[in-house]
Amino acid sequence: MAEPPPKLPALRDVVARHGLSASKALGQNFLFDEQLLDRIAAIPGDLEDRAVLEIGPGPGGLTRALLRAGARVTAIEMDRRCLPALAEIEAAFPGKLRVVEGDAMKRDHDALMGEPYAVVANLPYNVGTALFTRWLSGEAWPPRWTSLTLMFQQEVAQRVVAKPGTSAYGRLAVLSQWRSAASLAMKVHRSAFTPPPKVMSAIVHVEPEPMPAGVSARVLERVTEAAFGQRRKMLRQSLKGVPGALDTLEALGIDPQRRAETLSVDEFVAVARALS
Structure with missing residues (x-):
């Protein structure tokens, strides 16, 4: 029988103890609802002993949910204020969490992970689309990532899954759908976040499919x-x-x-x- 996950202090208490507040400049919004976070971690399927890349974990709400689901998590965080809170999670889940300080836009994710990996992230709003298009671009296919489970502003999420003839349909929809299957997995109300953003959010799930032959x-x-x-x-x-x-x-x-x-x-x- 699998061991129960270690008991960690409530995330709100951790945030208060470390004096953390969501940074507008970094596009941060914190999620504290454990049930909601567990539902997000379940979207990619069974994560037991799977490698997962998380971008912008902040104080580690989603990180905890991914670890509870049995994943081996590599988390890239550029906000140094959050590192002590993440170090506590690292200590509670020995050998299961690796925290990398730095800018996810400047890292080679495939080299960092070294094996096939799922991406699960509540993406910072200011870099979300840029990271997403990077994962979907390039001639090399299939990619090293096995799926992308990403939180976006709802408007961006709708552009990812849009159908022809709709106002949301554009480059992002074609990029997301020409050699992948993209679906809207869950909507997340703005009130779930601290502080609440001005817009609603949604989670998109993308899985690679065979690349059409003869296309650059x-x-x-x-x-x-x-x-x-x-x-x-x-x-x-x-x-x-x-x-x-x-x-x-x-x-x-x-x-x-x-x-x-x-x-x-x-x-x-x-x-x-x-x-x-």
Whole structure:
């Protein structure tokens, strides 16, 4: 039988003892509800002895939930104020938590982890989208990460899972869906956070799928950047700066008078394949 997890002091007490407050500059908002945190940790499935990368753990609310679920956690934290609180968790779960001080944007996550890993994070609002697009970009596929379970502002989460023809559909949706399955796993009310943010939040779960053959990720990214960079314009206008794109539309039978948000992910993939 598995040993019960060690009893740690309440997170609110830890935060108070260390004099921690959420930093607006770092995009921090703390979650204290253990039941909610356990539900988030359950989204990627069984984490027993799985490697998990967490970005911006803060005082460690989600970190504790991941460790309770049996994960081996590597947490990257740039706020030095939070390190003593994380050190207490590290001591309570010997050999299960590694805290890395620094900027997650400047680290090579694959090299740091050294094995396949799941990413689970309440991402700081100011770097969330940049980290997400980095994990989804590049020619190397499948990635070393096995899934991404990420908290975003609800508006960003809706852009990740958006369907063609909706106002939220854009580059982020194509990037998230052309070689991955993306779903909205849970909504989180603003009142769950301390301090409450001005906006609602939601958790997105992404799992990699086989990459379509004959497509360059770089070409697809260039096509979507051009198409959605001028999303109110017709494709014949927005794509005219991409060599061969207008001829490709004609060859594929895609009306150049359509706008970017009307093209399905498969149609963008077909354009990129022809241009690759």
